Amino acid sequence: MATLLRLATAGSVDDGKSTLVGRLLYDSKSVLADQFDAVERVSRDRGLEQADLALLTDGLRSEREQGITIDVAYRYFATAERSFILADCPGHVQYTRNTVTGASTADVVVLLVDVRKGLQEQTRRHLAVASLLRVPHVVVVVNKIDLVDFDGATYDRVSAEVNASATTLGLSDVITVPVSALAGDNVVTRSERTPWYDGPSFLEVLETLSPAGDPQSEPLRFPVQLVIRPQQAAGDRFRDYRGYAGQIASGLVRVGDPVTVLPSGRTSTVTGIDTADGELEEAYSPQSVTLRLADDVDISRGDQIVTSRSVPATTQDVDGTVAWLSDRELRAGTKVLLKHGTSTVQALVKVVSGRLDLTSARLTPADTLGLNDIGHVTLRLAAPIAAEEYLHSRATGAFLLIDAHDGATLAAGMVGDALLATAAV
Structure with a gap:
């Protein structure tokens, strides 16, 4: 093929x-x-x-x-x-x-x-x-x-x-x-x-x-989009059903795999993988599936299910590179929403530390970013997320900044110091 x-x-x-x-x-x-x-x-x-x-x-x-x-x-x-x-x-x-x-x-x-x-x-x-x-x-x-x-x-x-x-x-x-x-x-x-x-x-x-690179070769990353709990009217088969639906961002998952739920850190085991066409023994990126776990873990939209063999750290402080896409200037003190996978959290821009000079390809000092500027920022989040370096994972290292008032997309961002690494070349 x-x-x-x-x-x-x-x-x-x-x-x-x-x-x-x-x-x-x-x-x-x-x-x-x-x-x-x-x-x-x-x-x-x-x-x-x-x-x-x-x-x-x-x-x-x-x-x-x-x-x-x-x-x-x-x-x-x-x-x-x-x-x-x-x-x-x-x-x-x-x-x-x-x-x-x-x-x-x-x-x-x-x-x-x-x-x-x-x-x-x-x-x-x-x-x-x-x-x-x-x-x-x-x-x-x-x-x-x-x-x-x-x-x-x-x-x-x-x-x-x-x-x-x-x-x-x-x-x-x-x-x-x-x-x-x-x-x-x-x-x-x-x-x-x-x-x-x-x-x-x-x-x-x-x-x-x-x-x-094949995302299936990367560690399992599964952002939970929806918790599925059918009503009793659906039949006895689903009386105690609890599933976690979403799209596999990277890696593969098999029935019996040990997994960890972030940001709580709770662990469990995969007991079932469901799709509209029936059950699977394994699934991989970018399939959309529903996972069933052995334990009654408190999981909601925005949580992430990952392989217990590779658990990323969670953090409330994010350094990143952003491509600013709004007519409004970005400066320290700006309050935004950060969307990472299926999670959306409040965030505060702590520092705008520089802007990429397109002629010299160098990071130059700047405390604001304007429309189409590419710059480096530090964010403080109201809740922790499992943010991985974009250099290591395009799937889980990307985020969006959103206006909390009108829902407009303000910036596309990448976790880590990609801009600093690029500008230093």
Whole structure:
């Protein structure tokens, strides 16, 4: 069975992300005939001589009318080699939050750069996001090579700029490809118009990259979403039933496994694993299941069931890196809600200690963070959580900061000193 690869695209405005994705879908024969016919009709209505393949990804009418992509558009396609899920993120700086969303679960970030403009501030910001989120692979598509007459020297200069910036951010796995998304050069098949480039096409790169590490090989982490206790009317079979439902964030669990409940620290043994299709002897990430335990343990939503062989520490003090996504400034003394897994707790921002300078890739002193800033903060929580370093676990090392009044997402965060480690490279 073909392996699944999760992609997230990013780039500055008008770098050609939607056109690249449309070309990839069309040339890999992943577009239905009626979809392409609709694109051709809209293109003719606009007075274009050929189909605008960007319309294959700009699914919202309001987006097409404005001529921009304004949200994360998820697409599925497959080749003979593997299957793909692609998150096409917007390029405007005010939508950096969407890029964080798309990249948080990606195996590969595909970053577009206009060969005529070279490295932009938004390019550096997206490289920083990829580094902080520990995305395994970064593919930089140097687009619009046709507009510089397929000049190899221009491509080499931009490629060198990108690699230099990536190196300062601690990114080691970066691949660059010269492409004309509009004409299709080096997108699916290698182009004869770039004889100076002897590397693979964009699709060939994607077909050979390995997905992120297998979460099933990590220790069991099971955030409890719901406690299930059916009423007696459900029948005698369920009279004393108590189950804990949720999605396995990492690892696997078997009947008979010893487990620990956090933050209480109580221990028990798994006596059953239930699903809508019946009982299982074992389950693994990312399955959604209901666990039954041997002991009557006080468990509620937000608690975490973990393997007793690897129990993370709980804490009420969290150091972390945040990508600030709100128009309101973040400063010490700000009260927020912190969402970690299925747990939501009150939190106070104790310290804002620095901001990432995208040009130097250094952490600079700062006591506030503004929209799209990436910085380091210290939080004090009203209740303990089992926070693990993001460097060790993407599943349980991530958190959100939420406005307690209106429920708006303020920041995406990563537990630990990932920013300090990146800035020190």
